[in-house]
Amino acid sequence: MCDVIYATNLRIGYSSESILAEIKNLQIKKGEIVSIIGESGIGKTTFLKNIAHLLKPISGTLTILNSDNAPERGEVGYIPQKLGLIKHETVFFNVLEGAICNESILRSISGLHEEKVIDKVEEAIELMNLSNKIDEPIKRLSGGQQRRVAIARTIAQGPKLILADEFLSELDDKTVENVWKAMMNYADSNAITLVIVEHNIERAKLANRCFKLEKNDKLEYSVLTEVKI
Amino acid sequence: MNIQRKKYPIFLAFILITTYLVFVDLVDGDWSSLENSLDNLSTFFYESLWPPNWKVIEAQSYPVCERNWDFLCSPAYIGITETLKIAFVATGLGFIIGLPLATLASRNLYSDSIAIPFRLLLSAMRTLPSIIWAIFFVILVGLGPISGVLAMTFYTIGYLGKLQYEAIEGLSNDPLDAAKAMGLKNSEIIQRVVIPETANNLISQLFFMFEYNVRHGSVIGIVGAGGIGYYISTYLKFLQYDKVIALLIILFIVVVIIDLISIKARSYFIDNATFKSPSLFENFFRVK
Numbered sequence: 459m460c461d462v463i464y465a466t467n468l469r470i471g472y473s474s475e476s477i478l479a480e481i482k483n484l485q486i487k488k489g490e491i492v493s494i495i496g497e498s499g500i501g502k503t504t505f506l507k508n509i510a511h512l513l514k515p516i517s518g519t520l521t522i523l524n525s526d527n528a529p530e531r532g533e534v535g536y537i538p539q540k541l542g543l544i545k546h547e548t549v550f551f552n553v554l555e556g557a558i559c560n561e562s563i564l565r566s567i568s569g570l571h572e573e574k575v576i577d578k579v580e581e582a583i584e585l586m587n588l589s590n591k592i593d594e595p596i597k598r599l600s601g602g603q604q605r606r607v608a609i610a611r612t613i614a615q616g617p618k619l620i621l622a623d624e625f626l627s628e629l630d631d632k633t634v635e636n637v638w639k640a641m642m643n644y645a646d647s648n649a650i651t652l653v654i655v656e657h658n659i660e661r662a663k664l665a666n667r668c669f670k671l672e673k674n675d676k677l678e679y680s681v682l683t684e685v686k687i
Numbered sequence: 688m689n690i691q692r693k694k695y696p697i698f699l700a701f702i703l704i705t706t707y708l709v710f711v712d713l714v715d716g717d718w719s720s721l722e723n724s725l726d727n728l729s730t731f732f733y734e735s736l737w738p739p740n741w742k743v744i745e746a747q748s749y750p751v752c753e754r755n756w757d758f759l760c761s762p763a764y765i766g767i768t769e770t771l772k773i774a775f776v777a778t779g780l781g782f783i784i785g786l787p788l789a790t791l792a793s794r795n796l797y798s799d800s801i802a803i804p805f806r807l808l809l810s811a812m813r814t815l816p817s818i819i820w821a822i823f824f825v826i827l828v829g830l831g832p833i834s835g836v837l838a839m840t841f842y843t844i845g846y847l848g849k850l851q852y853e854a855i856e857g858l859s860n861d862p863l864d865a866a867k868a869m870g871l872k873n874s875e876i877i878q879r880v881v882i883p884e885t886a887n888n889l890i891s892q893l894f895f896m897f898e899y900n901v902r903h904g905s906v907i908g909i910v911g912a913g914g915i916g917y918y919i920s921t922y923l924k925f926l927q928y929d930k931v932i933a934l935l936i937i938l939f940i941v942v943v944i945i946d947l948i949s950i951k952a953r954s955y956f957i958d959n960a961t962f963k964s965p966s967l968f969e970n971f972f973r974v975k
Contacts, residue, residue: 507864510864510867510868511868512864512867512868528870529870530870531869531870531871532869532870533870534868534869534870535868535869536864536865536868536869537865538860538861538864538865539861540859540861541861541865542859542861542862542863542864542865542866543862544862544879544880544883544884545884546883546884546886546887547883551879551883554879555866555869555871555879555880556869558871558875558879559869559870559871563872563874563875566875567874567875567878611865615869617869621868
């Protein structure tokens with residue numbers, strides 16, 4: 459039981475009347491980079507939200523980091539499709555949101571942050587080559603820079619599992635390559651498990667393993683199967 | 688398909704007809720009271736209201752004015768400054784107390800078992816108009832501005848609280864999902880996501896509420912809760928309608944000025960304002 463994600467007979471959706479997808483058996487180990495592909499509205503984001511404990515499964519077993527309960531503070535990093543950054547605030551403020559997972563709630567709320575937390579913020583910003591933008595509001599950054607801020611926020615958090623939902627969409631090829639490399643290097647060097655939802659098959663092939671959610675003729679919901687890349 | 692296309696005219700006709708029928712039912716078909724209304728209005732306007740009596744901007748005979756400028760001892764100045772002070776304090780207190788209640792009433796932050804009781808509380812505070820709160824607090828703490836402040840604060844909490852939780856619930860899910868997935872507690876999410884993301888709306892609502900409270904200052908003063916309403920109520924009792932209209936004109940001018948300042952100030956904080964000023968922070972706080 460050393461899987462980072464373990465699912466059996468898992469059914470996901472928004473209610474038992476409208477099941478979106480079924481995952482018969484899935485095991486993802488530490489350090490693996492996994493992509494999930496499928497058409498729009500097939501249940502990819504819903505599956506990611508189930509892994510992030512933002513939604514509850516309808517039935518079946520879903521174990522994240524060897525626990526059926528919600529992961530510990532900071533263990534799971536989630537990058538939503540629209541990144542979830544605070545647009546009016548600065549790069550520093552946004553990255554700090556991730557780093558506060560490494561300190562007590564009291565310190566985080568009082569604003570008396572530990573030195574190691576501030577160091578983590580600065581390191582993550584530097585790693586993403588954003589040091590010259592540290593005091594810039596997010597709304598003034600380009601799409602690629604905003605995505606790097608979202609990665610920096612997750613890096614500062616220091617998670618064991620990163621979930622990224624189509625976070626490379628709307629970017630040009632060169633920016634995709636840069637953002638992807640930054641994410642891969644970090645995940646590889648820290649043995650972090652990475653699950654990426656992607657609708658672009660070429661990008662999905664960059665992962666170690668690839669899964670596809672697709673509709674079955676016999677069933678009303680989609681089914682997750684591993685595909686060869 | 689045709690009915691679908693004509694739904695708006697049908698809906699409008701339905702509203703017009705039902706409004707007319709309910710009105711007829713309300714007056715029992717007797718429209719005679721409207722017959723002489725225009726004549727009555729004209730008589731009342733020229734004999735009692737017009738011209739305004741501008742003695743309201745002269746110093747009161749008692750207490751003796753010890754200031755350099757008579758206007759500073761006039762009922763208009765004393766009344767309007769007291770109304771502005773009551774509105775300012777009540778809006779500030781209402782905002783500070785209302786915000787935590789609004790976060791607890793937000794269904795995207797707390798479960799229904801917590802949010803619904805707080806919604807009911809805010810709704811109950813809003814149900815009573817500020818004048819009823821004013822009567823309640825005049826009985827409780829006596830005549831004067833304190834009862835005015837308390838009445839307006841309670842109403843502001845209910846009204847502003849609703850605007851605040853609606854702004855919070857209108858937040859995009861993505862920043863909340865990212866924060867929840869990280870394992871941040873609700874108090875941290877409120878501090879680091881909810882308040883920064885809704886700040887512009889919250890500040891804009893604050894200006895709106897201040898302007899609303901100044902306008903309501905004339906109403907709550909009527910029951911003895913201080914401000915310009917106290918003078919309006921006194922003149923009404925002595926049938927000095929020309930002084931009442933003078934005070935209402937002054938109140939109107941003050942409200943228009945606050946409205947203009949408010950529109951300008953709110954434009955700093957709303958992204959899609961009718962006209963956009965450069966950021967307040969760029970103007971005043973940013974070192975270029």
